[in-house]
Amino acid sequence: MTVHAHPAPHVLGEQYQSLEQQHATAEFGMWIFLATEVMLFGGLFIAYTVYRIVYPDGFAEGSRHLDLAIAAPNTAVLIVSSLTMALAVRTAQLGERRKTTWYLIATMVLGVVFMVLKGVEYYQHFLEGMVPGLAWTYAGPDANAVQLFFVAYFSMTGLHAIHLLIAIGIVCVCVLLARRGAYLPPERHTSLEMVGLYWHFVDMIWTVLLPLLYLFGFHP
Amino acid sequence: MSTLALPVRRRTYIDVNYGIRSWLLTTDHKRIGILYLLSITLMFFVGGGAATIMRLELLSPSGALMDSETYNKLFTMHGVVMVWFFLIPSIPSVLGNFIVPLMLGARDLAFPRLNLLSWYIYVLGAAFTLWALIDGGVDTGWTFYTPFSTSASTTSVVTVAIGIFIVGFSSILTGLNFIVSIHHLRAPGLTWFRLPLFLWSMYATSIILVLATPVLGITLLLLAVERIARVGFFDPALGGDPLLFQNMFWFYSHPAVYIMILPGMGVVSEVIATFARKPVFGYTMVAMCSVAIAVLGFLVWGHHLFVAGISAHAALVFSILSYLVAIPSAIKVFNWTATLHRGAITLNTPLLYALGFIGLFTMGGLTGLYLASLGIDVQVHDTFFVVAHFHYIMVGGMVTGYMAGLHYWWPKITGRMYSEMWGRIAAMIIFIGFNLTFFPQYILGYMGMPRRYHIYPPDFQMLNVFSTAGASILAIGYVLPLIYLLASLRSGKVAGPNPWDATGLEWQTSSPPPKHNFQETPMVTGPPYDYERRVASR
Numbered sequence: 001m002t003v004h005a006h007p008a009p010h011v012l013g014e015q016y017q018s019l020e021q022q023h024a025t026a027e028f029g030m031w032i033f034l035a036t037e038v039m040l041f042g043g044l045f046i047a048y049t050v051y052r053i054v055y056p057d058g059f060a061e062g063s064r065h066l067d068l069a070i071a072a073p074n075t076a077v078l079i080v081s082s083l084t085m086a087l088a089v090r091t092a093q094l095g096e097r098r099k100t101t102w103y104l105i106a107t108m109v110l111g112v113v114f115m116v117l118k119g120v121e122y123y124q125h126f127l128e129g130m131v132p133g134l135a136w137t138y139a140g141p142d143a144n145a146v147q148l149f150f151v152a153y154f155s156m157t158g159l160h161a162i163h164l165l166i167a168i169g170i171v172c173v174c175v176l177l178a179r180r181g182a183y184l185p186p187e188r189h190t191s192l193e194m195v196g197l198y199w200h201f202v203d204m205i206w207t208v209l210l211p212l213l214y215l216f217g218f219h220p
Numbered sequence: 221m222s223t224l225a226l227p228v229r230r231r232t233y234i235d236v237n238y239g240i241r242s243w244l245l246t247t248d249h250k251r252i253g254i255l256y257l258l259s260i261t262l263m264f265f266v267g268g269g270a271a272t273i274m275r276l277e278l279l280s281p282s283g284a285l286m287d288s289e290t291y292n293k294l295f296t297m298h299g300v301v302m303v304w305f306f307l308i309p310s311i312p313s314v315l316g317n318f319i320v321p322l323m324l325g326a327r328d329l330a331f332p333r334l335n336l337l338s339w340y341i342y343v344l345g346a347a348f349t350l351w352a353l354i355d356g357g358v359d360t361g362w363t364f365y366t367p368f369s370t371s372a373s374t375t376s377v378v379t380v381a382i383g384i385f386i387v388g389f390s391s392i393l394t395g396l397n398f399i400v401s402i403h404h405l406r407a408p409g410l411t412w413f414r415l416p417l418f419l420w421s422m423y424a425t426s427i428i429l430v431l432a433t434p435v436l437g438i439t440l441l442l443l444a445v446e447r448i449a450r451v452g453f454f455d456p457a458l459g460g461d462p463l464l465f466q467n468m469f470w471f472y473s474h475p476a477v478y479i480m481i482l483p484g485m486g487v488v489s490e491v492i493a494t495f496a497r498k499p500v501f502g503y504t505m506v507a508m509c510s511v512a513i514a515v516l517g518f519l520v521w522g523h524h525l526f527v528a529g530i531s532a533h534a535a536l537v538f539s540i541l542s543y544l545v546a547i548p549s550a551i552k553v554f555n556w557t558a559t560l561h562r563g564a565i566t567l568n569t570p571l572l573y574a575l576g577f578i579g580l581f582t583m584g585g586l587t588g589l590y591l592a593s594l595g596i597d598v599q600v601h602d603t604f605f606v607v608a609h610f611h612y613i614m615v616g617g618m619v620t621g622y623m624a625g626l627h628y629w630w631p632k633i634t635g636r637m638y639s640e641m642w643g644r645i646a647a648m649i650i651f652i653g654f655n656l657t658f659f660p661q662y663i664l665g666y667m668g669m670p671r672r673y674h675i676y677p678p679d680f681q682m683l684n685v686f687s688t689a690g691a692s693i694l695a696i697g698y699v700l701p702l703i704y705l706l707a708s709l710r711s712g713k714v715a716g717p718n719p720w721d722a723t724g725l726e727w728q729t730s731s732p733p734p735k736h737n738f739q740e741t742p743m744v745t746g747p748p749y750d751y752e753r754r755v756a757s758r
Contacts, residue, residue: 014736015328021404025330029400036392036434043438043468047453050464133449144458151452155442
């Protein structure tokens with residue numbers, strides 16, 4: 001009898017010849033998806049850039065109304081979540097089911113912490129009357145341009161928050177899957193790796209938003 | 221042993237299993253192609269119906285049939301439905317879905333479940349749009365220019381914007397699937413420069429789908445938010461710039477014009493090679509021109525803003541860049557003509573459509589150059605000249621290309637031949653009807669008749685009557701294929717695997733193909749369109 005080294009059929013999709021092909025395909029597809037996400041945020045970045053050039057003073061003024069005391073620790077939270085996500089993928093590649101599960105839980109919790117802190121920040125804006133369309137009472141210098149800045153701020157951080165919420169939901173599913181051993185044997189970790197790419201992307205967007213929105217008007 | 225040999229009938233993708241569930245939950249690219257075919261055909265007749273009523277209204281200069289409100293809603297709905305729910309998914313999602321894996325020698329697309337998801341997303345987006353239609357319609361035009369769309373219009377702008385936002389994801393998923401499949405699922409020996417030109421055009425189209433559609437998504441999202449929150453980026457009261465909306469909208473919508481022509485070019489390349497029995501002249505150049513059009517297409521959006529207020533320098537640059545697009549387009553036209561030169565031509569229905577494509581696309585393209593030039597654009601901007609121009613590209617080009625492809629691959633899709641006689645008659649009717657409808661609009665526009673008005677000076681009536689007469693001929697031309705193609709399912713001749721004696725992997729499997737396309741993975745050993753070697757080896 002000859003032994004075929006063919007993987008179990010439910011691991012290998014029927015349109016593929018090999019696991020390597022399947023993995024390469026998934027990874028390439030994910031990168032293209034992330035390219036579409038860059039273009040999605042790109043629309044916001046371009047709008048932001050246009051108005052920042054037209055209204056430099058108003059945008060600097062708006063930026064000074066943001067609270068770096070929340071954003072700075074929040075940035076740290078997200079960066080650490082990227083680390084735990086990377087570790088979750090690595091342990092899945094090594095087949096360490098328990099560690100994978102815990103790292104995923106840590107990632108999820110850090111994501112939730114970010115959302116809570118972000119919510120606190122939004123609530124402060126609301127109390128200060130700095131939410132365009134909902135509660136806007138600011139009447140200082142460059143009021144219109146400051147309002148445009150806050151439109152940009154809420155659009156950009158809002159779209160980011162929606163992405164993070166989706167990412168948290170997906171990681172939540174991954175926790176359940178990891179517990180059940182869905183990423184065992186290690187050849188089956190591909191989907192988790194793709195979730196990891198998405199998570200890192202969402203983090204990366206934040207690291208661009210931070211200087212654009214918070215640091216731009218910041219003078220200690 | 222008995223020598224009685226019963227013909228072994230292999231199961232095709234159509235009868236591998238039955239029932240509505242087996243279709244609605246299928247991940248087979250061929251079945252998904254059929255689902256798309258049914259849905260876009262429905263949308264085509266919805267959009268076509270709106271156009272028919274508009275043409276009837278324009279029979280008389282005084283607006284006898286309706287008021288301007290209704291007319292505004294009709295042309296908006298016509299544009300929205302035809303652009304996003306028919307033209308953009310037409311060749312990619314129907315023919316591309318069906319043919320791309322077959323041409324690649326693959327068992328399916330790279331992500332079959334995403335492919336099914338893309339159809340459901342399409343249906344959801346279409347449902348939103350049709351709901352808005354029932355709910356009273358939209359009057360902004362398909363371009364949704366601000367600030368009218370954000371503050372003045374009282375119609376269902378948000379519903380339609382959401383519908384288009386949703387359907388965008390369907391485009392993105394289809395494009396993503398094609399790019400990944402063409403990269404990773406090519407059969408052994410199928411190198412990049414052995415790919416049929418249809419695949420090159422699908423690849424170029426997919427690049428645009430993937431990179432441009434998200435920008436439309438965010439633009440419409442900002443529009444919807446601004447309409448709901450009453451404050452936003454495009455609000456002039458805050459010092460916001462409505463022109464920014466136009467820039468962002470056309471950053472998508474101009475490349476989208478190439479989504480609505482490149483696939484047609486791919487079909488025409490296939491059809492011409494098959495029916496001239498020659499390899500496509502300058503294969504590499506034609507392939508590269510597809511990519512060049514996709515790339516240049518991203519750099520020309522500003523020519524929609526010539527009279528809207530952009531700087532003279534920007535206008536000049538956009539004008540020159542727009543002229544550049546003519547180069548790869550012209551190369552294609554010349555190469556198709558050169559392919560036909562001294563070919564062994566059979567004038568079958570697909571070739572009739574392909575020839576129509578070449579002529580109509582050339583006219584549409586050349587008048588595009590008029591519009592790209594800064595002087596003439598001021599004269600004909602927002603007139604029927606523009607309407608005629610883009611209908612020559614989108615209907616004369618893309619719809620004709622779609623019809624060519626539908627007839628060309630119909631035997632592969634269904635296993636039956638359509639009636640060649642009726643096919644030729646319909647192709648001729650469409651060609652005549654199309655020109656009678658849209659050629660007078662060039663003249664009308666040149667004479668100064670603006671678009672998007674339900675009344676016009678009586679001097680323009682004669683040409684409008686011609687146009688409406690043409691539209692009714694065109695309508696007959698589009699209903700005919702519906703009848704004889706459906707009839708062919710029952711009474712058509714059995715096609716066999718390769719009725720056109722064509723090259724290309726899709727013709728090497730049975731018609732209709734089995735569920736996983738090929739009994740064994742095909743090997744490719746030579747260039748595409750190898751008709752000369754095929755003749756020599758006989």
